[in-house]
Structures are given as C-alpha cells and as structure tokens.
Amino acid sequence: MATLTYVYADSTAVLGPLATYAEPHCYDLCAEHSERLTAPRGWEVVRLAVDTTAARRPSGDDLEALADAVREAARSRPRPEPPPGPAAPGADPMEVARRGHLRVLRSPDS
Incomplete structure (x- = not known):
C-alpha cells in the first residue's frame, strides 16, 4: 500500500508511505497499482521507500488507538427521552408545528 500525491506546480x-490524514490530491493505492504507476508525459515520478513489513503487523500505537476508539464509542450517551407533554402537534393549543426537537408556538395574543 502506498499514497500517491500530485504536486501540480512541479509536475x-x-x-x-500511507498518509496518516486525508489531503486534496492524495490517493491510496494497493501494492499492484503502486508498482504499475505511470505519470503523464512531462511529469516526474518520485518513489519514496515504503516499509512493507510495517503493514503486516500493527504497532502498539495502532492497537492503543483502536482500543481508545472502541472505548469512546461505548461511552456514547443514549438519546434523551422527550419530556412528557403533548405528543402530537395541535394537542397543545399553543403548539402550531413541530420539527424534531423544535416547536412553533402560537402567539398568546391570538
């Protein structure tokens, strides 16, 4: 696996190596496509050394980041219950319409 980055100003x-974050003009390629890569006429291809052994075994940092992500997902709070009250628009004489958690209320003067 490798990341292809275009530098248009320099052709x-x-x-x-694989990029750690997404950027414009960056594309991740599998090993087969990275080996066969060609550039447009007049462009130069710079191939940086890619460590293929690192892709086979996850590092301690990778495993720790995965464990942290799983813990964070488990901590997500359930959606709060709506407060007790009229369930349908129009049940409350002041409520005209409802969209999600927002309500449109009639003016008390009307």
Whole structure:
C-alpha cells in the first residue's frame, strides 16, 4: 500500500508511505497499482521507500488507538427521552408545528 500525491506546480507525482490524514490530491493505492504507476508525459515520478513489513503487523500505537476508539464509542450517551407533554402537534393549543426537537408556538395574543 502506498499514497500517491500530485504536486501540480512541479509536475511531479510522489509515491510514498500511507498518509496518516486525508489531503486534496492524495490517493491510496494497493501494492499492484503502486508498482504499475505511470505519470503523464512531462511529469516526474518520485518513489519514496515504503516499509512493507510495517503493514503486516500493527504497532502498539495502532492497537492503543483502536482500543481508545472502541472505548469512546461505548461511552456514547443514549438519546434523551422527550419530556412528557403533548405528543402530537395541535394537542397543545399553543403548539402550531413541530420539527424534531423544535416547536412553533402560537402567539398568546391570538
């Protein structure tokens, strides 16, 4: 696996290790496509060394980040129950309409 980055100003395509965050003009490629990569006429391809052994085994940091993400997802709070009250629009003489948690109320003067 490798990340392809285009540098339009320099007419260069850089093929290197997987990027850790998304950027415009960056594309992740599988091993087969990264080996066969060609650039448009007049462009230069720069191939940075890609460590293939790192992709086979996750590092301690990778496993810790995964565990943290799972813990965070488990901590997500359930949606609060709506407060007791009229369930349908129009049940309350002041309520005209409802959209999600927002209500449109009639003016008390009318």
